[in-house]
Amino acid sequence: MPALIDTLARTVLLPVMASGALLFIAWRLSRKQPVTTRGPWAAPLALVAGLVLGQGALGAMAWPPMEAIHWLPLLALLATALVLLERGISSPSWAKHGLRLVLFMALPFSLLSPLIEHSWGPVEGFLWVVALGLAGFGLALVFEQVARRSQGFALPLQLVLLATGSSIxxxxxxxxxxxxxxxxxxxxxxxxxxxxxxxxSLSLAGGTMTVFSIQLAGLWMVGYFYAELTATIALILFLAPLAVWLSRATSPVRFVPRFG
Amino acid sequence: MNSDTRNLIYIVALSLVVGLAFVLPASARAGEVYQVDSAHSSILFKSSHMGLGNTYGRFNDFSGKFAIDQKNPQNSSVEFTVKAASIDTGDAQRDKHLKSPDFLNAKQFPVITFKSQQAKKLDEKSAEVKGTLTLHGISKTVTVKIQKIGEGKDPWGKQRLGIETTFTVKRSEFGMNFMPMAVGEQVKLIISVEGILQKDEGRHARAD
Structure with missing residues (x-):
């Protein structure tokens, strides 16, 4: 198979088929429910299925994780598990925020542990983990808030553009x-x-954005710390979701982000 | 010839042999440690590009030492450390790609090391060395045949010895399996080094 077709099959077709199949099953199982209530559990599962299968097809998975990128599907699965757990167990808002904060702290900690161990030392490593963890948590909050106010294709389109821009x-x-x-x-x-x-009426609120955010923030971090993604580009990519958020803000007071 | 004369000849012969041992070139003495002279050493590699041609490259930043024990060749040893980020294929864009998480992941795994475990003398000019090669964070035992190129004193009176080895590694065995269609699975390494005898370490058998 020519290399280009093979690459497209692994990075586009397979994830699309996996996510699509899962959403189709969810739709068949609960056709009588409105899409808005089906989405919260089916959508994160469909997203993580596409991510894990696609990364597996690229041969970029390993257990135990050897490299930073090997942590990405595991963290996406962890995020999905957390989101599904929240759907099953009624929990106060502070508990949801606390668990997500821990999740987003785990992201830089797992990705950057080789640098903490060999290059930075504990103090610098701690500062990086806290700063990046908070940034990731903020990103997820913003996405979640936008998703709660959005229905239809506009938000998914913006996310596709953001992920494609990140890819380039x-x-x-x-x-x-x-x-x-x-x-x-x-x-x-x-x-x-x-x-x-x-x-x-399709909505991505209720957990999908947490899975999306952890994957996207993780890729930016790996790109910046292990490849040569410049600080300027990383910052522009990070600020892009804020522009989406601000463009929909009606009142700063009413627009305090929170998880569902 | 009586027995006293024979004994005298044996003693003289033995003395000559012992005496020669001290004036022989450096490699004839036990436990000599050589520091790698990176200016006169090279680490080269060759890999297939899409099965159409070969790409050659080198690592520019490395250090190491080797110890040669003629009396007990099994005590000879080799130690090598290569900076992964010093890869140089003559194309900056390709070097950036090779250093990225796609291949060497040089920021996460900054060094490539080789440390010998055992050595076996094959003949006067070659030895087989078994050791641990750590590349891309994965350690594997490899056996390499080392060939002696030559030895002698440089214009500054320093004793030098040159060795060379060629061996092949499969990159997928070291967790580098990206782009299998574009980059060859087998990477051939040619390591040619010149070592300078360390006077103060000359009596230590092992490089470590």
């Missing part, structure tokens, strides 16, 4: 692999964009 930036940073992983993310979330044409 990561390829330019010197890593085709990271670019392909961001491509898998774009393809997986792209399924929701297509579905939104048929189900205009």
């Amino acid at each position: 930036a990561l390829v330019l940073s010197g890593s085709l692999l990271l670019g392909q992983l961001a491509g898998i993310l774009a393809a997986s979330i792209g399924v929701f964009m297509v579905l939104a044409f048929f189900f205009p």
Whole structure:
């Protein structure tokens, strides 16, 4: 199989088929429920299925994790498990925020542990983990808030554009692999964009954005610390979701982000 | 010839042999440690590109030492450390790619090391060395045949010895399996080093 077709099959077709199949099953299982209530459990599962299968097809998974990128599917699965647990157990808002904060602290800690061990030392490592963990947590909060106010294809389209832009930036940073992983993310979330044409009330609120955020933030971190993604590009990518958020803000007071 | 004369000849012969041992070139003495002279050493590699051609490259930053024990060749040893980020294929864009998480992941795994475990003398100019090669965070035992190139004193009176080895590694065995269609699975390494005898360490058998 020519290399280009093989790459497309692994990074686009497979994630799309996996995410699409899972959403189709969810739709068949609960057709009588409105899409808005089906989405919260089916959507994160569909997204993580696309991510894990796509990364597996690229041969970028290992147990135990050897490299930073090997942590990405595990953290996406952990995020999905957390989201599904929240759906099953009623918990106060502070507990949801606390668990997500721990999850987003685990992201830089696991990705950057070789640098903490060999290059930075505990103090610098701690500062990086806290700063990046808070940034990731903030990113997820912003996405979640936007998702709670959005239905239809607009938000998935913006996410596809963001993931595609990240893919291009990561390829330019010197890593085709990271670019392909961001491509898998774009393809997986792209399924929701297509579905939104048929189900205009489709919502990504309630957990999907946590899975998306952890994967996207993780790819940026790996790109910056292990490839040559520049600080400027990383910052621009990080600020892009804030622009989406601010563009929809009606009142700063009413627009305090929180998880559902 | 009576027995006293024979004994005298044996003693003289033995003395000559012992005496020669001290004036022979450096490698004839036991436990000599050589520090790698990176200016006169090279680590080269060759890998297939899409099965159409070969790409050659080198590592520019490395250090190491080797010890040669003629009396007990099994005590000879080799130690090598290579900076992964010093990879140089003559194309900056390709070097950036090779240093990225796609291949060497040089920021996460900054060094490539080789440390011998045992050595066996094959003949006067070659030895077989078994050791641990750590590449991309994965350690594997490899056996390499080391060939002696030559030895002698440089213009500054320092004793030098040159050795060379060629061996092949499968990159997938070291966790580098990205782009299997574009980059060859087998990577051939040619390591040619010149060592300078360390006077103060000359009596220590092992490089470590």
